[in-house]
Amino acid sequence: MRKLLSLLLVLALAFSLVACAGGTAPAATEAPAADAAATEAPAEATGEGITLGVISPNTGALAVYGAAVTTAVDLAVSEINASGGILGQQVTVINTDDQFDPAETLNAFNSLVSQGVGLIVGSVTSGCTSAITSAANEEGVVLLTPSATADSITTANDYVFRACYADSFQGAIAAYYAKEAGYADVGVVYCAADTYSKGLYDSFAAAAATYGLNIKAVESTASLDVQDYTNQFASMASSGVQFVYAPYYYDVIGPYIVTQARAAGYTGIIMGADGYDGTPDYVVEGADLTAFNNVYWTNHYDPTDTDPMVQSFVAAYQAMFNSTPNAISALAYDAVYMYKLAIEKAGSADPAAVRDALADPSTTFSGVTGTFAFNSETGTPSKGAVILSFASDGTSVTTKLVDVIKELK
Amino acid sequence: MIKNRTAQGYLLNTVVIAVLLIGFAFFKGALGGGGEFKLIIVPSIWQCCYLIILAASLNLSLGFLGQLSLGHCGFMAVGAYAAALLSLAAERAGVFEDKSGTAFLLVLAGCIIAAGILAAIVGLLVGIPALRLKGDYLAIITLGFGMIIVNIINNLPFAGQEGLALGSASASLYKNGLGFGTALKVTYIWVAIAVTLVCLVMMFMFVRSKYGRAIRAIRDDEIAASASGINTSYYKTFTFAYSAFFAGVAGALYACANATLSTSSFAFANGGILNSTFVVVMVVLGGMGSLTGSIVAAVIMFLVNYQIKNGVWVQHLPAWLQNIFSFPMLVYAVILIIVIMFRPKGIFGSYELSLRNFFSDIKLQRQNRLAQKLESKEALRNG
Numbered sequence: 001m002r003k004l005l006s007l008l009l010v011l012a013l014a015f016s017l018v019a020c021a022g023g024t025a026p027a028a029t030e031a032p033a034a035d036a037a038a039t040e041a042p043a044e045a046t047g048e049g050i051t052l053g054v055i056s057p058n059t060g061a062l063a064v065y066g067a068a069v070t071t072a073v074d075l076a077v078s079e080i081n082a083s084g085g086i087l088g089q090q091v092t093v094i095n096t097d098d099q100f101d102p103a104e105t106l107n108a109f110n111s112l113v114s115q116g117v118g119l120i121v122g123s124v125t126s127g128c129t130s131a132i133t134s135a136a137n138e139e140g141v142v143l144l145t146p147s148a149t150a151d152s153i154t155t156a157n158d159y160v161f162r163a164c165y166a167d168s169f170q171g172a173i174a175a176y177y178a179k180e181a182g183y184a185d186v187g188v189v190y191c192a193a194d195t196y197s198k199g200l201y202d203s204f205a206a207a208a209a210t211y212g213l214n215i216k217a218v219e220s221t222a223s224l225d226v227q228d229y230t231n232q233f234a235s236m237a238s239s240g241v242q243f244v245y246a247p248y249y250y251d252v253i254g255p256y257i258v259t260q261a262r263a264a265g266y267t268g269i270i271m272g273a274d275g276y277d278g279t280p281d282y283v284v285e286g287a288d289l290t291a292f293n294n295v296y297w298t299n300h301y302d303p304t305d306t307d308p309m310v311q312s313f314v315a316a317y318q319a320m321f322n323s324t325p326n327a328i329s330a331l332a333y334d335a336v337y338m339y340k341l342a343i344e345k346a347g348s349a350d351p352a353a354v355r356d357a358l359a360d361p362s363t364t365f366s367g368v369t370g371t372f373a374f375n376s377e378t379g380t381p382s383k384g385a386v387i388l389s390f391a392s393d394g395t396s397v398t399t400k401l402v403d404v405i406k407e408l409k
Numbered sequence: 410m411i412k413n414r415t416a417q418g419y420l421l422n423t424v425v426i427a428v429l430l431i432g433f434a435f436f437k438g439a440l441g442g443g444g445e446f447k448l449i450i451v452p453s454i455w456q457c458c459y460l461i462i463l464a465a466s467l468n469l470s471l472g473f474l475g476q477l478s479l480g481h482c483g484f485m486a487v488g489a490y491a492a493a494l495l496s497l498a499a500e501r502a503g504v505f506e507d508k509s510g511t512a513f514l515l516v517l518a519g520c521i522i523a524a525g526i527l528a529a530i531v532g533l534l535v536g537i538p539a540l541r542l543k544g545d546y547l548a549i550i551t552l553g554f555g556m557i558i559v560n561i562i563n564n565l566p567f568a569g570q571e572g573l574a575l576g577s578a579s580a581s582l583y584k585n586g587l588g589f590g591t592a593l594k595v596t597y598i599w600v601a602i603a604v605t606l607v608c609l610v611m612m613f614m615f616v617r618s619k620y621g622r623a624i625r626a627i628r629d630d631e632i633a634a635s636a637s638g639i640n641t642s643y644y645k646t647f648t649f650a651y652s653a654f655f656a657g658v659a660g661a662l663y664a665c666a667n668a669t670l671s672t673s674s675f676a677f678a679n680g681g682i683l684n685s686t687f688v689v690v691m692v693v694l695g696g697m698g699s700l701t702g703s704i705v706a707a708v709i710m711f712l713v714n715y716q717i718k719n720g721v722w723v724q725h726l727p728a729w730l731q732n733i734f735s736f737p738m739l740v741y742a743v744i745l746i747i748v749i750m751f752r753p754k755g756i757f758g759s760y761e762l763s764l765r766n767f768f769s770d771i772k773l774q775r776q777n778r779l780a781q782k783l784e785s786k787e788a789l790r791n792g
Binding site for chain 1: 448449452456559560563590591592663666667668669671672673676682683718721724735737738
């Protein structure tokens with residue numbers, strides 16, 4: 001009797017935890033909802049129908065990105081299926097979770113390939129994606145990552161493509177912006193332990209040298225989950241720079257970096273990259289949100305862009321999930337349509353044929369994040385970026401579009 | 410007929426392991442070495458192998474010595490990076506060309522042993538100051554050391570981001586050095602199994618030796634042990650380093666199996682199954698003081714983690730169950746709570762599964778339980 005009672009208690013506890021997780025983390029609950037929707041259709045990898053595999057961090061530190069990818073893929077696939085599918089075949093999706101860990105990413109990849117999936121969207125972060133690029137080439141599986149920006153991801157990898165620009169471009173845009181805005185002395189705070197942060201720092205430094213900017217102060221943190229940046233920004237303030245490049249992810253920008261930088265006496269511009277996407281949901285209630293003025297970042301697209309393609313995507317996403325899509329969503333949505341274009345061009349969903357169609361420079365793709373074709377050598381698209389800034393009246397943080405840069409001069 | 414019971418046990422274990430390996434070889438032949446076998450079963454065996462070594466090695470210091478260490482993955486990171494860098498250096502020096510032949514196997518063996526030794530040295534350096542503390546304080550200081558080790562590796566110019574973790578460099582570990590791709594993992598599966606068996610034999614021999622008896626005495630009562638003439642600080646430091654050695658070997662296998670290294674995999678806050686807390690969970694789940702328990706728990710935790718995330722059968726479950734399964738950490742927590750509630754000692758307690766004594770142990774346990782029941786009935790009737 002006692003055993004039965006405690007078992008029931010455990011189960012009740014488990015369910016209440018699920019309920020709590022659903023209540024407090026709205027982004028995280030979208031992932032399972034999308035999972036369920038996607039798996040309602042029979043997931044047949046062979047025979048009729050085309051199966052797309054998705055690898056994303058649905059749990060763990062970057063769960064917001066996982067939800068962004070699974071929802072956008074869900075939206076794109078349901079649109080495609082409603083309009084008759086690809087080559088008359090319905091598309092099904094298999095979602096897998098990489099937990100933001102390279103070893104788990106490899107497991108997810110192997111599991112998808114063993115189910116006969118030949119076309120994969122994923123993974124989201126550079127660190128995880130780099131764990132499976134070689135395996136994708138060995139198995140002959142097309143890997144189209146929505147948002148892994150590290151330069152090294154697609155170098156000389158036949159089967160690996162990405163929907164986003166590479167870090168060498170993204171860091172250069174930030175340096176370009178600093179030059180245009182007239183800052184000669186700049187500082188950098190970055191994370192030495194992360195592929196993304198370090199890659200952006202390298203490309204920013206290279207571009208700064210080209211544009212004649214002087215990097216006056218460099219500080220680093222040892223991991224991405226550090227919660228105190230006061231010393232780094234105090235050093236920036238004392239060196240007198242008015243422009244600091246800080247490539248981090250939203251989960252530290254919102255709660256820690258910006259407010260601590262202002263508290264440490266740094267008043268100049270904080271410039272970031274696409275990892276800042278999602279920051280307004282992560283600011284601390286009650287903190288002085290005017291700190292977020294003067295924070296700029298580069299991104300792949302902006303939901304307020306008046307381009308009709310962007311507007312129809314934002315409207316469709318809002319109708320389906322009741323929230324504004326972020327850049328990762330836009331890129332994942334584009335990735336699915338890139339597969340559609342390539343499969344139609346190749347005439348089949350055979351991975352090798354799709355690979356050739358994607359790599360063909362004449363395959364011009366026009367989507368939410370711009371019009372572009374792949375560079376056949378690097379598998380990286382040539383595309384532009386937007387520069388955004390945060391604006392705050394003290395009670396909430398909003399994002400506004402500053403500039404759209406199509407190419408660097 | 411062999412009269413010596415120890416020899417009987419050795420013979421039985423050898424026969425069973427040989428039968429299992431032959432069965433595996435047949436199984437491999439029957440499946441043709443492709444598809445699911447190559448992509449799921451073999452990588453799973455590799456991962457089980459390093460998790461088993463890791464959990465069993467932590468059991469030496471947590472279960473047998475009674476010192477809680479929360480930085481075990483730090484030693485694993487040392488081993489992984491040491492093995493990977495050594496193998497890359499060996500390839501650059503031209504010792505081996507492609508991943509085959511005697512030269513490569515020798516390099517591989519050398520890398521694995523060197524990884525263990527380096528991790529043991531780091532373990533010794535950590536252990537000398539850390540083991541002056543006890544209980545919670547020791548847990549905190551080992552936690553700190555685990556983080557320090559990972560951060561140092563991060564900032565080494567030849568090992569951190571610049572060296573190995575970047576995409577191109579991880580691809581280079583895939584092509585060069587000791588990283589195994591999908592096909593090579595099948596070819597060299599015997600390496601993982603052999604290393605695991607050797608490590609387990611070494612650990613079993615250790616806990617049954619004079620050292621094992623000494624550290625169990627220290628665990629049960631440190632003052633009594635030192636009063637009986639046991640040099641407690643020597644035995645504690647030695648065991649800590651010995652357990653770090655095997656964590657380093659597990660790291661070397663990790664580098665082989667994943668062909669990519671990133672320090673975030675060994676960090677304390679890693680979201681996956683591989684972090685220092687999780688290894689402690691495996692040991693507690695299996696039973697502190699039971700190496701066979703650690704083996705079983707490592708395999709169970711791996712399978713649970715793998716299956717609820719990647720198992721095909723999950724797609725056929727009702728939607729509400731899938732929603733729970735999309736939070737793997739929740740499922741582990743529930744399993745842990747249930748096990749600790751009904752078996753606070755862990756699955757095996759301090760019992761070692763033994764093939765030789767398996768049936769007699771079960772019989773003995775049943776008799777014990779019957780006797781207990783009778784006793785409690787008697788007590789009820791009398792009182």
